[in-house]
Amino acid sequence: MSATPVTAVNTSMALSELVALLTRIFIRHGTSPDVAAVLADNCARAERDGAHSHGVFRIPGYVSTLNSGWVNGMAVPQVEDVASGFVRVDADNGFAQPALAAARPLLVQKARSAGIAVLAIRNSHHFAALWPDVEPFAEEGLVALSVVNSMTCVVPHGADRPLFGTNPIAFAAPRADGPPIVFDLATSAIAHGDVQIAARKGERVPPGTGVDSLGQPTQDPRAILEGGALLPFGGHKGSALSMMVELLAAALTGGNFSFEFDWSNHPGAKTPWTGQLLIVIDPSKNAGQGFAERSQELVRQMHAAGLRRLPGDRRHRARARSEEEGIIIDGEELERLRALAQA
Numbered sequence: 001m002s003a004t005p006v007t008a009v010n011t012s013m014a015l016s017e018l019v020a021l022l023t024r025i026f027i028r029h030g031t032s033p034d035v036a037a038v039l040a041d042n043c044a045r046a047e048r049d050g051a052h053s054h055g056v057f058r059i060p061g062y063v064s065t066l067n068s069g070w071v072n073g074m075a076v077p078q079v080e081d082v083a084s085g086f087v088r089v090d091a092d093n094g095f096a097q098p099a100l101a102a103a104r105p106l107l108v109q110k111a112r113s114a115g116i117a118v119l120a121i122r123n124s125h126h127f128a129a130l131w132p133d134v135e136p137f138a139e140e141g142l143v144a145l146s147v148v149n150s151m152t153c154v155v156p157h158g159a160d161r162p163l164f165g166t167n168p169i170a171f172a173a174p175r176a177d178g179p180p181i182v183f184d185l186a187t188s189a190i191a192h193g194d195v196q197i198a199a200r201k202g203e204r205v206p207p208g209t210g211v212d213s214l215g216q217p218t219q220d221p222r223a224i225l226e227g228g229a230l231l232p233f234g235g236h237k238g239s240a241l242s243m244m245v246e247l248l249a250a251a252l253t254g255g256n257f258s259f260e261f262d263w264s265n266h267p268g269a270k271t272p273w274t275g276q277l278l279i280v281i282d283p284s285k286n287a288g289q290g291f292a293e294r295s296q297e298l299v300r301q302m303h304a305a306g307l308r309r310l311p312g313d314r315r316h317r318a319r320a321r322s323e324e325e326g327i328i329i330d331g332e333e334l335e336r337l338r339a340l341a342q343a
């Protein structure tokens with residue numbers, strides 16, 4: 001009699017349970033408890049919101065990066081108060097999110113007193129979705145914009161070879177009668193993580209996503225990942241935004257451009273060693289204008305114009321589902337995560 005293969009069953013987890021498991025993994029693979037807490041929270045929230053390209057799918061990449069010695073899991077960010085509206089952080093070759101967490105109180109204090117404040121993070125690694133960095137500002141009534149550059153894998157419009165990263169832009173603004181308005185988009189046609197997911201599932205990517213190693217358009221994700229490259233979204237327009245991200249996230253912060261770091265001596269390294277910029281605005285300084293009511297009016301008019309889906313709506317639906325049913329983790333994925341927590 002042949003043995004029936006045992007298939008791992010999908011499991012529903014509470015956010016706190018997933019955060020606890022991920023925290024154990026990060027600490028087991030060389031981060032301080034403080035760094036682990038910030039990264040685990042970020043990654044679990046992405047999974048809760050159905051942002052799968054930057055949820056638990058990323059954990060093996062975090063682990064191989066930590067094990068390669070490319071990133072400093074014990075980093076202690078150094079926050080510098082440089083001007084009335086400007087904060088700098090050296091992330092100590094660690095992850096960007098703990099650097100943001102360390103600088104956040106000073107950044108908010110400056111934004112509230114001056115009306116606007118900039119946070120420039122350098123010497124940092126960002127391997128996550130960008131919306132968790134901006135959404136909390138809008139939840140406390142502030143407007144926030146952030147950009148981060150990644151690793152060379154995008155051919156600028158009109159160029160012959162890759163130079164830019166997938167370089168996302170995230171924006172968050174409060175509104176009166178609902179969750180903040182938030183968008184978060186890669187300036188490449190799709191995120192690198194989604195190309196990896198398509199390759200893993202054996203699916204094709206949409207036309208216009210990328211080119212193969214000969215520079216020919218392809219919908220084969222493996223051809224993009226193995227010697228090929230991505231294209232910017234929207235031709236010259238996305239390309240210009242990606243260039244802006246390089247300037248703000250690297251040139252302005254003192255971080256690396258996407259093409260400036262060499263991780264070839266660190267097999268397993270996956271996290272771009274770059275920079276990140278945040279701009280935070282206190283809309284209440286424009287006294288009497290009622291920003292949150294005005295943004296609510298814009299949403300009302302967009303709905304009246306027939307719009308059924310706003311940026312962020314899909315995430316909020318996924319969040320509501322996860323809060324009701326728990327976060328569903330694929331059975332095999334969960335086995336891999338549990339093994340990493342013990343490895």
Ligand SMILES: NC(=O)C1=CN([C@@H]2O[C@H](COP(=O)(O)OP(=O)(O)OC[C@H]3O[C@@H](n4cnc5c(N)ncnc54)[C@H](OP(=O)(O)O)[C@@H]3O)[C@@H](O)[C@H]2O)C=CC1
Pocket residue numbers: 051053054126127128129130131148149150166167168169170182183184185186187190191192193194272309310311312313314315316
């Ligand atoms: N750390 C890094 O270096 C990098 C991180 N990333 C991350 O990858 C993630 C995915 O990026 P990307 O693939 O560009 O994201 P998507 O193209 O899936 O979505 C981009 C934005 O558009 C919204 N949206 C999508 N479809 C619609 C629609 N039909 N109508 C209205 N709004 C819509 C999304 O809202 P909703 O969320 O509700 O779907 C989201 O805010 C991001 O979180 C990004 O930060 C990307 C590149 C590099």
Ligand SMILES: O=C(O)C1=NCCCC1
Pocket residue numbers: 053126127128150151166186190191192193194271272
């Ligand atoms: O999906 C992407 O694109 C990236 N995500 C994390 C950092 C590298 C690029």
